[in-house]
Amino acid sequence: MYGKGLRPLAIVTCVVLTGAFALAFFYAPMDADQGLMQKIFYVHVPMAIVSLLGFVLGAVFAIQHLRTGDRRHDLRSYVAIHLSLILGVGVLVTGSIWARAAWGHWFVWDEPTLVSFLIVFLLYCCYQPLRFAIEDPDRQARYASVFAITAGAFVPLNFLAVRLAQQYAHPRVLGSSDALPPKMRLAFLVSLLGMALLYTTLYRFEMTAKNTRLRVHSLKRRLGGDVVLGRSAAPR
Amino acid sequence: MSAVKALLRKELRLELRTFEAIPAMTLFSIITFVVFHFALQQDTVEGSLASGVLWVTLLFASMLGTNRLFVADTEDGAMDGLLLAPIDRTALYVAKAIAFLTFLTALEIVAVPAFYLLLLGPAAGDAIPGLLAILALANLGIAAAGTLVAGLATQTRSRDLLVPLLGLPLLLPVIIAASKATAPLFAAGGAEALPGRWLAVLGLYDLVFGLLALAVFDFLLED
Numbered sequence: 001m002y003g004k005g006l007r008p009l010a011i012v013t014c015v016v017l018t019g020a021f022a023l024a025f026f027y028a029p030m031d032a033d034q035g036l037m038q039k040i041f042y043v044h045v046p047m048a049i050v051s052l053l054g055f056v057l058g059a060v061f062a063i064q065h066l067r068t069g070d071r072r073h074d075l076r077s078y079v080a081i082h083l084s085l086i087l088g089v090g091v092l093v094t095g096s097i098w099a100r101a102a103w104g105h106w107f108v109w110d111e112p113t114l115v116s117f118l119i120v121f122l123l124y125c126c127y128q129p130l131r132f133a134i135e136d137p138d139r140q141a142r143y144a145s146v147f148a149i150t151a152g153a154f155v156p157l158n159f160l161a162v163r164l165a166q167q168y169a170h171p172r173v174l175g176s177s178d179a180l181p182p183k184m185r186l187a188f189l190v191s192l193l194g195m196a197l198l199y200t201t202l203y204r205f206e207m208t209a210k211n212t213r214l215r216v217h218s219l220k221r222r223l224g225g226d227v228v229l230g231r232s233a234a235p236r
Numbered sequence: 237m238s239a240v241k242a243l244l245r246k247e248l249r250l251e252l253r254t255f256e257a258i259p260a261m262t263l264f265s266i267i268t269f270v271v272f273h274f275a276l277q278q279d280t281v282e283g284s285l286a287s288g289v290l291w292v293t294l295l296f297a298s299m300l301g302t303n304r305l306f307v308a309d310t311e312d313g314a315m316d317g318l319l320l321a322p323i324d325r326t327a328l329y330v331a332k333a334i335a336f337l338t339f340l341t342a343l344e345i346v347a348v349p350a351f352y353l354l355l356l357g358p359a360a361g362d363a364i365p366g367l368l369a370i371l372a373l374a375n376l377g378i379a380a381a382g383t384l385v386a387g388l389a390t391q392t393r394s395r396d397l398l399v400p401l402l403g404l405p406l407l408l409p410v411i412i413a414a415s416k417a418t419a420p421l422f423a424a425g426g427a428e429a430l431p432g433r434w435l436a437v438l439g440l441y442d443l444v445f446g447l448l449a450l451a452v453f454d455f456l457l458e459d
Contacts, residue, residue: 066455123405126398133392143388146452147402150384153448154406161409161437165416 002215003208006201013201017194020187028187037101042187044094046195047087048117052155054084054199055124059152062145074141075235077148079206081127083199088121116162123151141235210235239323243331248338250308257304258342265297265347269354280357287418290351291411295378295404297347301339302382303399305332306390319457329383329453337379344371361427369430370417373438377410380445387456413437 024042031038061077064070095114096106109115130147134140180188251257272289273279281289309315318328348371356362382403389398417434421427 066452119405119408123402126401126405129394129401130388130392130398133394133398135393139391142455142458143391146384146455147388149452150388150406150448153444154409157441157444158409161412161441164433164437165412 002211003204006204006208009197009204010201013194013197016190016197020191020194023187023190028184029181034102037098040094040098040101042191044091044098045188046192047094048091048113049192050195050199051084051087051091052117052120053196054080054087055120055155056152058084058148062148062152065141065145066149071141071235074145075210076207077145078131078235079203079210081124081148083202083206085121085124085127087199088117088124091117092121112159112163112165116159119158119162120151120155123154127151137235144235239321239327240330240334243318243323243327244334247331247335251335251339254308256308257301257339260304261297261301261339261343262346264300265293265343266350266354268293268296269351273355280360281355282357282360282422282424284415284419284422286356286360286422287415289355290348290418291374291415293351294344294347294374295407295411297343298340298378298382299400299403301336301343302386302403303396305336305383305386307395310390325454325457326450328457329387329449332386333379333383333449336383337375340375340378344375356422357424359424360422361425363421363427363430366421366427366430367418369435370414370421370438373435373442374410374414376442377438377445378407380442380449381406381410384445384449384453387453391456409441410438413441 020042024039028042030036058077058081061073061080065073065077095117099108099111099114100106107114127144127147131140131144134143269289272281272293276285276289278285306315309318319325348367352362385399385403385406389395389402392398413434417431417438420429420431
């Protein structure tokens, strides 16, 4: 009842992601400087973009929650931020591997995007501790929404400040996507689509699981049984 | 407006009678300068190191103040009275932010001269007007974001832990801009020109977080 269309979505995601990696490895040309290592670009950059968009999505749902008072929007905001955090770990790990291969260090402070992402990630890491620390579910939802909106506004501001701080950053190994050769660009765009689909699939999965669990709880309660809710920061 | 004035008067009177936040913040800042002296093993600092030491100290001292901002209200039940009063909730935020701004100014009146006396190198240039402008803009940002963080964390079980965890990343743009702007003022060969770009970033931060906090603060008090 909740998981409608989830299976086709998952299959499409698998196909597109596999296709994207195939394109990246067999279709896109080898980078002249970095060789095979540059292929991590097709995972790292789409993941970072999707993860940041997920944070923004969380803020949008949070605004809707505060405007309408509908707790379902809070659940959506929670799931969006939660998944973005998981992708964020992936971004930092792949980013470090790439930085190590390209520049010889696991972390470089003069790469503004990487530094901004770390700061944003550290801020969002507080989202769940904040939820955990509030007992009352209504208040928890409201406070989490306020946090999500504040942090959402913080993301562009932080990127601006960090980018300005590194005016002498070394030349970007890979510029923005429009500077890419057409073959690389196609592979990149397909990877981006695949990553976005992956995010959507995971999002739908978690929403389905959460909704089903809520439904089971309410049915159990109606049967008169005792429901033991796990200690979780997730909205109920 | 009169509500803001009354609330502000209450905040300042409370601080004057208890002396809780300001002495702790100023003492903390002086102790931190001493700690920096030993940790860096330098008698004097200048340039970007000086500006970093100053801003790290001010940031951590302001975190102490943020922690205390709502404590008296929630612990002694004044918050219930304030929520029952027929005033705009935003007035509460504005009054708290102005009170926090006053605390920060009081902190800096002690901490900045102490920094000049204790750590700043004699060769380092100093440009008081530029520094005052940076301090004023940074204070606005710290007060705007800090009051919001205090409001977020105050109703939680682990308030003292959450305030720095939320506040430090949120205030990083202020620190980046303020320390970048202050560094040329403390340059070893006399003060250099004040970079206006960083003042603009500080102003933008103040504006965005001020408006944002005004928009969302209501929702923290809806009980």
